[in-house]
Amino acid sequence: MSVNATVITCSKCSFLSSDGVTYGRFKYKTNDGLINLVPELAWCNVCQTLVPGEVIPNYCEVNKLKERLLQRNQDIEKEKSRLKEKQSIIEKLLLKPDSVMLQDLSITKDILQDSINEMENLKQYVDTNRKPRCLECGSHEILYLPSLSYEEVPIPIGMKHPGCGGEFLAAVSPIRFFIKYKERVYTTDGIECEVVITNNCPDDTVV
Ligand SMILES: [Zn+2]
Ligand SMILES: [Zn+2]
Incomplete structure (x- = not known):
């Protein structure tokens, strides 16, 4: 599968990342099997970059x-x-x-x-009172990004690059990225416990 990613840059430094970090399949492992976890693009103060952020179903x-x-x-x-x-x-x-x-x-x-x-x-599986986690490092130090618009020229998203002070800018990349189906499995407490890379799309590369 290929998709157009939105590239995030900074007006002041050479920061570069994309919403591609939220692509792939994220799941909670529950007693009733694997259940979809839909992440949101977030900044993690521990990872110091953009990460998939957990969203608590509250x-x-x-x-x-x-x-x-x-x-x-x-x-x-x-x-x-x-x-x-x-x-x-x-x-x-x-x-x-x-x-x-x-x-x-x-x-x-x-x-x-x-x-x-x-x-x-x-709601029946996840404690709705706990704080959401960074789905990379497991910390609670995340800030969700505002929703991104789909322009081809970089435009400010209304959030500053933490620790830098420059404005985050977003632009849709004209390049289509190939995604390999990577399934990441988490406990219902938001801790990663398994990564499964399926090989049914041999032409795709992992983002
Ligand atoms: Zn910056
Ligand atoms: Zn993190």
């Missing part, structure tokens, strides 16, 4: 996702009415396919809905 995090879903539904309705105004009667009769934007919005809406369901399900 009320606040679930609500954040629900707000994003609400926003997405509003975006979809807005796009639908914009299309309606634009379409001529003939186009309506020909049942023109939805716009690409509408399709993309619908896909991200489905992903959000899946994430909400997964998070609700996770």
